[in-house]
Amino acid sequence: MANARSASRALSMFETFGAEGRPLLLTELAPLIDVPLSSCHGLVRTLLDRGYLYALSRRRGFYPTRKLYTLAQTIAAKDSYLQRLAPFLERLRDDSGETVIVGTLQGEAVLYLEVLEGPKTIRYSARPGDFKPLHSSAIGKALLSAGGEALWKKLAARPLSDVTVNTITDPAHLRDNLEEGARRGYFVTRGENVSDVTAIATALEVEGMTLGIAIAGPSYRMAETIEAQTGRLLQARSEIEERLG
Amino acid sequence: MANARSASRALSMFETFGAEGRPLLLTELAPLIDVPLSSCHGLVRTLLDRGYLYALSRRRGFYPTRKLYTLAQTIAAKDSYLQRLAPFLERLRDDSGETVIVGTLQGEAVLYLEVLEGPKTIRYSARPGDFKPLHSSAIGKALLSAGGEALWKKLAARPLSDVTVNTITDPAHLRDNLEEGARRGYFVTRGENVSDVTAIATALEVEGMTLGIAIAGPSYRMAETIEAQTGRLLQARSEIEERLG
DNA sequence: GAATAAGTTTCAGTATATTGAAAGATAGAC
């Protein structure tokens, strides 16, 4: 995948501004996004011309305008698909007190579509757009199980990476784990994706799209409450499938 | 300007999603952003791979994830330059009851950096990232006057476009208008940029950067209150330059 | 105020992203 290069670079640029959080000179920006100076200049010029970047007074660098923000706001506000899920997810977050996540299969990974972080100070924290491995995340397991033999074969073609020390890297072991989850109706990861994090997940269909929905939190808290949390999760799934199916 | 093509296309794509507000099929998206299907495919693939787009169930198209939104939020929250201006601008908007705008010179146009829309139903409405002509907008006149002879020459090299029927298109007339504004300390447009809109603006320096700040509203309302509004505008300028200079 | 350093811009050759056309999937119709 080497096409749309400058599009990818533009995203890197915005991500860099987000990470640095301050105006950047061309000569600072170029190495940060690993782009030759002259190419970076062309990219910056394009974004200036389109109103996505503004130049501070000479020699003081550039920063994104609010144009990207208002655009992203408009886009997010019109995502009717996720919007319809929102009330159910909010309730689940409030009832569980933990972070609630919606993910989908993208390529051979889970793509997080929505993350509603719980109210606690110590909580599972992630962002929409993050990718997680199929074999180590709770949603990943749920989607893997729902994805059938074809998906399993794609995944098993390569060795399973060890994300943490607890990650299941043996295919046979993972298969057992998935079958167990399928029997129970929900899937669990205990520190397999992030140390000290336990998550439970299940798959569901909304308007023909297969989603994974999860409750995730620190293992010490999840351990005590896992039965109640599982009840809430499965309850939410039923409600969503019934109302939105 | 023909470089960074795919970056520009990616922006067009996001703008199209914002305008359409619904998932789009590849075959819908490609003509909307005027890109060949195969190129559009490459672009979409890149954005999928980076987590900025998600695919609905097969054949139901794509839509941006919230990743762009959270990123833009982070970036906007860290714009310390505009952030420092915010309290002054908010006060000005509240006191004037009209839309307050901050713009800067970008190329040969005004780039809107911040727009705080007034509370009234009929109000001047615009977005950050918008470009406005130098010769017909109030901020444009303020920046044009501040920009000196060099800027004037660049502008006068081409004929002045007639944005509305009231736009001043005669350079000599415009010069008089600018001189008058420079004497008074503020610049006015009466339906020259948008019919029925009157705006007043002045230039100021904040941390070495020349900005234009404006109050804009429907002419019928601005006509009655222009003296009070001008007082507020110039007051705000003094305060900002004194505190942030 | 001259010299120096730092940042910005330009340009032609070249690597490479883009394209059109055709093959490959997939969902729904019959």
Next chain:
DNA sequence: GTCTATCTTTCAATATACTGAAACTTATTC
């Protein structure tokens, strides 16, 4: 269950965006 229309993906030729080096600015130092 087969067919058909529609959408998606691939691929090699080509147009073009990218690069490196050098010139040009503009701020800062001495």
